[in-house]
Amino acid sequence: MVNKKKILIIEDDQSLSSxxxxxxxxxYDTRSAITGDEGIKLAHDWMPDLILLDLFLPGKTGQExxxxxxxHAKTKHIPVIVLTNLExxxxxxxxxxAISCLIKTATSMQDIVQKIEExxxxxx
Amino acid sequence: xxxxxxxxxxxxxxxxxxxxxxxxxxxxxxxxxxxxxxxVKKAAPVIYSDLAAKDKLLQETKSFVASIVExxxxxxxxxxxxxxxxxxxxxxxxLFGYKGEEAIGRSISTIYPPELxxxxxxxxxxxxxxxxxxHHQTVRMDKNSKRIPVSLSLSPIKDxxxxxxxxxxxxxxxxxxxxxxxxKDEFISLTSHALRTPLSxxxxxxxxxxxxxxxxxxxxxxKPLSNISISTERLIQLxxxxxxxxxxxxxxxxxxxxxxxxxxxxxxxxxxxxxxxKETGIDLKFVAKPHAKVQADVEKTIDxxxxxxxxxxxxxxxxxxxxxxxxxxxxxxxxxxxxGIGIADKDKDRLFQKFQQIANPTSKQISGTGLGxxxxxxxxxxxxxxxWLVESELKKGSNFAFSLPKSGSKRALEAKQSLLxxxxxx
Numbered sequence: 001m002v003n004k005k006k007i008l009i010i011e012d013d014q015s016l017s018s019x020x021x022x023x024x025x026x027x028y029d030t031r032s033a034i035t036g037d038e039g040i041k042l043a044h045d046w047m048p049d050l051i052l053l054d055l056f057l058p059g060k061t062g063q064e065x066x067x068x069x070x071x072h073a074k075t076k077h078i079p080v081i082v083l084t085n086l087e088x089x090x091x092x093x094x095x096x097x098a099i100s101c102l103i104k105t106a107t108s109m110q111d112i113v114q115k116i117e118e119x120x121x122x123x124x
Numbered sequence: 125x126x127x128x129x130x131x132x133x134x135x136x137x138x139x140x141x142x143x144x145x146x147x148x149x150x151x152x153x154x155x156x157x158x159x160x161x162x163x164v165k166k167a168a169p170v171i172y173s174d175l176a177a178k179d180k181l182l183q184e185t186k187s188f189v190a191s192i193v194e195x196x197x198x199x200x201x202x203x204x205x206x207x208x209x210x211x212x213x214x215x216x217x218x219l220f221g222y223k224g225e226e227a228i229g230r231s232i233s234t235i236y237p238p239e240l241x242x243x244x245x246x247x248x249x250x251x252x253x254x255x256x257x258x259h260h261q262t263v264r265m266d267k268n269s270k271r272i273p274v275s276l277s278l279s280p281i282k283d284x285x286x287x288x289x290x291x292x293x294x295x296x297x298x299x300x301x302x303x304x305x306x307x308k309d310e311f312i313s314l315t316s317h318a319l320r321t322p323l324s325x326x327x328x329x330x331x332x333x334x335x336x337x338x339x340x341x342x343x344x345x346x347k348p349l350s351n352i353s354i355s356t357e358r359l360i361q362l363x364x365x366x367x368x369x370x371x372x373x374x375x376x377x378x379x380x381x382x383x384x385x386x387x388x389x390x391x392x393x394x395x396x397x398x399x400x401x402k403e404t405g406i407d408l409k410f411v412a413k414p415h416a417k418v419q420a421d422v423e424k425t426i427d428x429x430x431x432x433x434x435x436x437x438x439x440x441x442x443x444x445x446x447x448x449x450x451x452x453x454x455x456x457x458x459x460x461x462x463x464g465i466g467i468a469d470k471d472k473d474r475l476f477q478k479f480q481q482i483a484n485p486t487s488k489q490i491s492g493t494g495l496g497x498x499x500x501x502x503x504x505x506x507x508x509x510x511x512w513l514v515e516s517e518l519k520k521g522s523n524f525a526f527s528l529p530k531s532g533s534k535r536a537l538e539a540k541q542s543l544l545x546x547x548x549x550x
Binding site: 015016019022023056085088104105108110 | 316317320321322323324325327328329331332335337338360363364378
């Protein structure tokens, strides 16, 4: 059995989170977290190959979560795609080490899949 | 002399209707003595009564002005040209915490935060030249070193010959306005997230159902799903437009000006809208492309072009839409000419107002938000350009124009400076 690449989705909106999982689960192994702290713990325990990160989260903000990932040797190499509607924040997130920053309302599911495929080859 | 003056004053009080003669009297008062002495020599009672009335009027005016100054909520401060405080009203006591007797005689720099002390010589220099400084938003410091956001209006005080001899300053506490601004920003930020996140979920889920991610797509569902999708896009557009308008009004919309060939964004928008044009049988043509370089924000230029060309598509049922670029002095003008339904004369004046929609009775397309043209014009204006209706005739079509400053032109430089000034004022 082929091991699927792992994607961690950190998103507090459950319908959006489940839509991402439904879209991605055919080709990837996905898990989701709804708070920043939960996301950080899961990233350390599960070691995903890529992380989708929302910015507006309960508790720790997405920016703090991203800084945490980039500040730890264990997680700093994991590519992070920020998905947000706070477009003013994108430049900052790229500076902090996100590989991409997509505006949710201006991005289709297909755009997200394509962006992920630039970094992870899907297992078929 | 005192008694004569007293007598005349009482006379005046008894004869309120006595005619006053103004001739031969120099009303420029330098001191009490100045006008009393020569007048006693001339001994002209009518003039006496005139001066007494003048004195009374002056006293009353002084007392009237003093009562306004004292009861004003704003801080009203008098300063010398060197910045020494000469008067300090109750409003100033209340705002800055110093009593009048503590403040008078001190330098006005006392209420300047250390990091802003450089402002003082520059301001005094401008006032010495007779300039007025109005509604200058800055920060001052109270007795406890607390920073207070204020709006300052400074005026030079001039003597009879027009020489600047001092400064009057009015400082209004704008803490509440700043707090409201902050709340508004927070509200905008929350709204942008709170409204757009569920919209993103709806948008994503619809596309997944459509693409069969949840099982085979039922043909009966295509039409309603497509309608849900159009409405969702419209709602997303409405939220985006509202946010942009709010940001533009509060100066929070960032403009990244760069030089680029206007053909690039035009080509991009045409390629995005061409499938829709083909679907409706409209010929979308880019006919004149002189490779003109403009100075503008690329993304906002795309938004404006998108709005103008989408509108043309929306209101054209058959025929074509032509896009032309022309260079005119300092400006580059993009024209979007359609063979659509045209605009009635009665509607032309309200085209660029907020929430105005022109109905298209022959089209079944869902209408827009009524904010597009208003926002496009506002954005173009901020970048030193404009959006306007060149001509339109019912059943024949419309021609809209969009201008931007040519890169490197004087107009481009002015637009850049004006955006910078705006940023500094917020």
